[in-house]
Amino acid sequence: MNTKLALLGGLSVNEFLRDYWQKKPLLIRQAIPGFKGLLGPQQLVELACRDDVQARLVTYQRKQWKLRHEPFEPADFEGLSKKGQWSVLVQGINHFLPQASELVQRFNFIPHARLDDLMVSYAPRGGGVGPHFDAYDVFLLQGLGHRRWQISTQKDRTLVEGAPLRLLQNFKVEQEWVLEAGDMLYLPPHCGHNGIAEDDCMTYSIGFRTPWYQELAEQFLVYLQDRIEIEGTYADPDLKVQKHPSELGADMLQQVGRAIRKVKWDDEDVANFLGSYLSEPKSHIFFDAPARPLNEARFAQALLQRGVVLDLKTQMLCHSNTIFINGDAYPVGQGSYRILRDLADARRLPPSCKLTREAADLLYQWYLDGYLAPRTR
The missing domain is CATH 3.40.366.30 (50S ribosomal protein L16 arginine hydroxylase; Chain A, Domain 2)
Structure with missing residues (x-):
């Protein structure tokens, strides 16, 4: 079977994009037959302790959710299983493991501009991060162990007040499956889901970003500020006495309005902004020049x-x-x-x-x- 057909449960890419992408969930049994994962729990914890990764530790004990972000030390993970349910999540695994980058490349039927990263999570039996929804598309590929996924397309997105995570208050399970190694679940944005580890469990989440228009608009204005040039300065040689000097005068408003409306952009400006913005590495990412570069x-x-x-x-x-x-x-x-x-x-x-x-x-x-x-x- 064609690799893409197997990955999508026998669907062609066009069928998947037409019928499922950003529309409804899809369960794919043995999307990658023989897939056992790319690293073990201890290796993931070691990555979480690096100073150049983004990682989170979620714990649930005494009916209380807690969330911690990096930096971590190995001692932070000692004895956790005795204290309740927990899960560690590490972002950007594809930035550290070549085989993780190759895994992400299997999904290149989605434009690279949409790719966020590969996140890997580990949880012992009972662990998870609670019922929630994401504002992006994600493929949840099972590695080590088994995870029970409960999903809901409910419209009620009321969140648990005061929780450190965006947890759904009234999560109502509509469908439920247990995924084993090589199985995969696709979820469109805003689809409620809850993953519970059935045993020692690792899940590989290939996420695709959906930037907020507000975010794009704000960053586009930042991009434009270095590329616009409005000549002249404000002038009022015919200034008249105002009855109320604290009021903004109509002439000033009109003159400044005309100047600001000279700011123009076209599709090329938008394309250049998007290309630069969407390829910009996250703030924690740095590149090392070769120690002994070739001429x-x-x-x-x-x-x-x-x-x-x-x-x-x-x-x-x-x-x-x-x-x-x-x-x-x-x-x-x-x-x-x-x-x-x-x-x-x-x-x-x-x-x-x-x-x-x-x-x-x-x-x-x-x-x-x-x-x-x-x-x-």
């Missing part, structure tokens, strides 16, 4: 022999002969655009790939920035 000639030789691969943390998008990488925009020629778009699509270029001079120069610059490197295998 340009040796780098070119390495490309010919081994090809190149993006750093796991690199975000790369494209639009209309412009490449966006980690928040920066690079207008390029058509030939370079096609090559670099292939890199953005597959996150790697094969050996002996024919590069334009422009593309080769950019690849070397990005190599020095730590955004990519010659392949090692």
Whole structure:
């Protein structure tokens, strides 16, 4: 069976997008047959204790929910099973494990601009984060153990008052399944769900961002402020005495209004903003330049022999002969655009790939920035 057909339970990508994406849940038994997970519970806890990850620890004891965010130390996880139900959730696993990045690539039938990250959670028996809903699309792939998923498409989204999590107060179960290794559940935004570990359990959540328009509008205005230029200064040579000096005068309002209305933008501005904004790494992500960088000639030789691969943390998008990488925009020629778009699509270029001079120069610059490197295998 075609890989995508298996991943989607026999549905074609077009059928899935037409009938399920952002519309209704889909349970897929053995979406990835033989999948046992990419790491174990102890490895996940070790990742949660790193200072360059985002992680959360959720506990439930004495009928009280508690939430802690990173940073963590190993001692924070000792003896938890004796104190009640708990779950640890680590974001951005695809930024640390090559095999996690490869897992995310299986979902490239959804545009890269929509991808958030791969989150992995672990919980012992009975653990979870309570009934809640998310404002984004997510594929919940089961690794180690078994998790019982309860879902609801209810319209009532009243939250538990005072809880540290966005917990649904009146969660009403409509459907319920136990997922085992390789099973997967797709949930559209705002679908209520509650996952309960049946045993030692790890779930791989491939999430797709749905930015709020308010967030986009605010950031677009920030983007515009460096790109607009309104000439002139306010002037009132014909100023008249006002009866009330504290009032804003009609002439001032009209003059300033005319100036502000000169701020214009077009679809290209919107595209350049989106490409830069959606490829911008999260605030905790940093890139390391190579400790002993190759010179340009040796780098070119390495490309010919081994090809190149993006750093796991690199975000790369494209639009209309412009490449966006980690928040920066690079207008390029058509030939370079096609090559670099292939890199953005597959996150790697094969050996002996024919590069334009422009593309080769950019690849070397990005190599020095730590955004990519010659392949090692």
